[in-house]
Amino acid sequence: MAIIKGRVWKFGDDIDTDRIIPARYLNTSDPEKLAEHCMEDADPEFPEKVQEGDIIVAGKNFGSGSSREHAPISIKAAGVAAIIAKSFARIFYRNSFNIGLPILEAPEAVEGTEEGDIIEIDTKKGTIINTRTGITYKANPIPPFMEELLEAGGLMEYIKRKYNLGEE
Amino acid sequence: MGMTITEKILADHSGGKTVEPGGLITVKVDVALGNDVTAPIAIRKFREVGAKNVWDVNKVVLVPDHFTPNKDILSATQAKILRDFAIEQNIVNYFEQGEVGIEHVLLPEQGIVLPGDLIVGADSHTCTYGALGAFSTGVGSTDLAATWTTGEIWLRVPETIKFVYHGTRNKWVSGKDLILYTIGRIGVDGALYKAMELRGPVIEQLPMSDRFTMTNMAVEAGAKSGIIPPDDITLDFIKSRAKRSYKLYYSDSDAKYSEVIDINVSEIQPQVALPHLPENTKNVSEVSNIELDQVFIGSCTNGRIEDLRTAAKILKGKKRKKYLRLIVIPATPTIYRQALKEGIIEILAEAGAVIGPPTCGPCLGGHMGVLAKGEKALATTNRNFVGRMGHPESEVYLASPAVAAASAITGRITHPDEVYQGEE
Numbered sequence: 001m002a003i004i005k006g007r008v009w010k011f012g013d014d015i016d017t018d019r020i021i022p023a024r025y026l027n028t029s030d031p032e033k034l035a036e037h038c039m040e041d042a043d044p045e046f047p048e049k050v051q052e053g054d055i056i057v058a059g060k061n062f063g064s065g066s067s068r069e070h071a072p073i074s075i076k077a078a079g080v081a082a083i084i085a086k087s088f089a090r091i092f093y094r095n096s097f098n099i100g101l102p103i104l105e106a107p108e109a110v111e112g113t114e115e116g117d118i119i120e121i122d123t124k125k126g127t128i129i130n131t132r133t134g135i136t137y138k139a140n141p142i143p144p145f146m147e148e149l150l151e152a153g154g155l156m157e158y159i160k161r162k163y164n165l166g167e168e
Numbered sequence: 169m170g171m172t173i174t175e176k177i178l179a180d181h182s183g184g185k186t187v188e189p190g191g192l193i194t195v196k197v198d199v200a201l202g203n204d205v206t207a208p209i210a211i212r213k214f215r216e217v218g219a220k221n222v223w224d225v226n227k228v229v230l231v232p233d234h235f236t237p238n239k240d241i242l243s244a245t246q247a248k249i250l251r252d253f254a255i256e257q258n259i260v261n262y263f264e265q266g267e268v269g270i271e272h273v274l275l276p277e278q279g280i281v282l283p284g285d286l287i288v289g290a291d292s293h294t295c296t297y298g299a300l301g302a303f304s305t306g307v308g309s310t311d312l313a314a315t316w317t318t319g320e321i322w323l324r325v326p327e328t329i330k331f332v333y334h335g336t337r338n339k340w341v342s343g344k345d346l347i348l349y350t351i352g353r354i355g356v357d358g359a360l361y362k363a364m365e366l367r368g369p370v371i372e373q374l375p376m377s378d379r380f381t382m383t384n385m386a387v388e389a390g391a392k393s394g395i396i397p398p399d400d401i402t403l404d405f406i407k408s409r410a411k412r413s414y415k416l417y418y419s420d421s422d423a424k425y426s427e428v429i430d431i432n433v434s435e436i437q438p439q440v441a442l443p444h445l446p447e448n449t450k451n452v453s454e455v456s457n458i459e460l461d462q463v464f465i466g467s468c469t470n471g472r473i474e475d476l477r478t479a480a481k482i483l484k485g486k487k488r489k490k491y492l493r494l495i496v497i498p499a500t501p502t503i504y505r506q507a508l509k510e511g512i513i514e515i516l517a518e519a520g521a522v523i524g525p526p527t528c529g530p531c532l533g534g535h536m537g538v539l540a541k542g543e544k545a546l547a548t549t550n551r552n553f554v555g556r557m558g559h560p561e562s563e564v565y566l567a568s569p570a571v572a573a574a575s576a577i578t579g580r581i582t583h584p585d586e587v588y589q590g591e592e
């Protein structure tokens with residue numbers, strides 16, 4: 001998963017979890033159903049437009065508000081491969097690592113990226129290349145523990161290994 | 169070097185003597201909460217990983233409060249997943265309808281959360297319990313499943329911002345106004361990843377209900393937690409409720425803060441947060457021309473008995489404006505019964521309010537008061553995001569119960585002084 005290359009969808013500041021997945025759809029936790037409404041109140045056409053492997057690039061405080069894991073789940077199930085933002089709200093940040101969705105804080109990369117650009121992310125090195133401009137950006141480093149979470153495929157897989165669960 | 173109350177609670181629960189802000193630690197959890205929206209995902213993860221039993225049936229709390237009484241087949245299915253799990257695992261603190269109320273009002277009321285506890289909940293307003301002098305924070309469903317499995321959780325030790333409230337509160341300025349004003353000042357990411365420690369002579373005089381309202385909204389400033397040092401008011405609140413031991417922690421005088429913010433409350437007037445961010449605050453008198461379709465009094469922020477008393481005082485003998493919907497939802501069954509006993513329900517019903525059963529209801533646009541396109545609501549809740557209470561083109565204004573009650577009478581955002589001349 002070290003290299004992720006995809007097309008960018010760009011969003012502004014303070015995109016809260018109500019815009020990522022409105023509460024009217026929280027009567028289910030089925031990832032596929034949630035994906036049908038992903039980002040709907042920020043861009044009603046997003047669920048139609050988004051393609052497997054696309055990347056979301058957003059401003060500050062992405063994912064603020066509710067603790068609903070439905071938000072990163074809907075994004076992941078919609079096929080989004082990674083999110084880059086100037087900053088993330090804290091529960092959204094945890095949730096994303098816990099479910100194995102790569103997210104990176106990189107304010108300069110956000111400034112230098114436009115909708116439709118193709119960018120290449122190296123999650124190991126923490127670099128982001130904009131293939132249109134050729135500029136390489138550096139993301140804030142991911143703490144080693146959280147890298148372990150991503151590598152394991154999320155928190156539950158990590159715990160399963162650590163505590164030897166699921167073995168009769 | 170000295171430590172903050174937050175650092176001390178975290179250190180004690182991590183098995184160490186000290187912790188450093190920024191450090192990642194694993195801590196033992198005293199209470200792990202889930203609701204009918206977040207727990208079904210946690211239950212799925214718990215099973216997927218092959219876990220059999222939760223680590224402690226006394227420490228797992230399940231509260232079906234968001235879409236209950238169930239609004240449709242899908243939400244009934246979610247609640248059933250929760251109920252079946254509670255039965256299977258023998259969860260002590262599972263609350264069925266008739267007992268269930270909004271989690272963040274219910275848990276303190278029932279003595280489930282106590283000072284010095286380390287509490288995690290798959291709900292962002294879990295930070296509410298900080299008002300008791302506990303460390304309490306919102307997490308996701310996977311975190312919750314992991315905690316059920318191991319009894320532990322990983323946390324990043326937050327830096328703390330100290331807020332010192334001093335001066336004299338103006339008439340009608342409640343905990344809600346203080347916290348709205350604070351968020352207006354520092355912004356919705358003003359305390360991102362940090363702990364907010366709320367102190368000062370004004371806080372020391374606030375009743376528990378207002379303290380809960382304030383820590384409830386810490387997350388609206390991006391904070392990991394909000395906390396208030398326990399005192400006699402705290403102890404008075406828990407004395408009849410606590411059924412187990414607890415511990416009081418206090419910040420050292422030489423504790424290190426990332427920032428100290430001084431707030432002179434004498435300058436604060438009743439506040440309203442305009443759409444679509446809690447930081448868009450104004451004095452009520454600056455926006456009194458905004459006409460409303462609905463007023464909602466309830467939620468984990470302001471659905472307590474004190475809030476209903478304030479609303480009843482202002483609405484007594486008056487009527488809501490014609491065509492305005494006034495929805496009042498007591499946060500728990502105990503509050504509902506107390507309001508019945510005190511005649512509050514009758515006063516509100518005579519004023520034209522519809523009284524709902526304890527539930528989150530319209531707070532998150534779930535049910536019982538969802539807004540149509542273009543409608544405006546004033547609510548005593550904590551979030552006014554786009555689409556929060558219904559259609560993406562509806563609007564939510566946040567304010568205190570007093571402002572809500574006054575606004576219900578006139579049909580526009582109204583300062584309580586305009587409709588009520590008595591004492592606060």
Ligand code: SF4
Pocket residue numbers: 234270271272291293467468469527528531532549550
């Ligand atoms: S009342 Fe509103 S904010 Fe509080 S827990 Fe329920 S939905 Fe969340």
